[in-house]
Amino acid sequence: MTLTPTETVAEQAEPGRTRWGVFLAILAVPTLVVAALLALLIAWLFTDDSVAADVKKTSCAEALAFGGAKLPAGARDTWCGLQAGPEPRYEARFRMPRAEIDAWVAAGFPQGPKLRTTQCGEAQVDACLNAGPVAGERAFVQIEITHDSRKWSEVRFVAFTG
Incomplete structure (x- = not known):
């Protein structure tokens, strides 16, 4: 079978790596820092340090x-x-x-x-x-x-x- 110049060949899809894993790993660090700061703020507000x-x-x-x-x-x-x-x-x-x-x-x-x-x-x-x-x-x-x-x-x- 010969290809005509207007026909395209479908590429074979291989399961590849996406960049979502890297993105989530980078996003997890600041999220954990903010969560820890919020936990410390809540603990400080509810302790009696008068x-x-x-x-x-x-x-x-x-x-x-x-x-x-x-x-x-x-x-x-x-x-x-x-x-x-x-x-x-x-x-x-x-x-x-x-x-x-x-x-x-x-x-x-x-x-x-x-x-x-x-x-x-x-x-x-x-x-x-x-x-x-x-x-x-x-x-x-x-x-x-x-x-x-x-x-x-x-x-x-x-x-x-x-």
């Missing part, structure tokens, strides 16, 4: 007693904690009636000092007190008071060793 991770909740009677004070009778929204470390550091936060603040401070610190309204550090604090070791204790006390309304004030009480 600054206060070393603070454990404790009783307010214990926290205030460390600084020589007692929780006022009308206190609300109380939270107290103990910060871990070589020296104990207690912190208490609560709200109390604004009219009872002076009597509470006087009962806890009869020798003084008195509350002051100047040189309190933060501009948002309405009154503060810094006391050295109180009543034979070795604790220092810082009290910051912020008036929420005409009737209520928020108190932050910190007692620590020096």
Whole structure:
């Protein structure tokens, strides 16, 4: 059989290699890197790495007693904690009636000092007190008071060793 110039010969198809395998291998490396980064991001988002991770909740009677004070009778929204470390550091936060603040401070610190309204550090604090070791204790006390309304004030009480 002779071929005419217009006829074409069909090539025999042999199973050959495609480049898909190489392409997928190259694409797999960045995909695995991105997947690993996403996994690390999700793990980071769901772990508790807050600054206060070393603070454990404790009783307010214990926290205030460390600084020589007692929780006022009308206190609300109380939270107290103990910060871990070589020296104990207690912190208490609560709200109390604004009219009872002076009597509470006087009962806890009869020798003084008195509350002051100047040189309190933060501009948002309405009154503060810094006391050295109180009543034979070795604790220092810082009290910051912020008036929420005409009737209520928020108190932050910190007692620590020096």
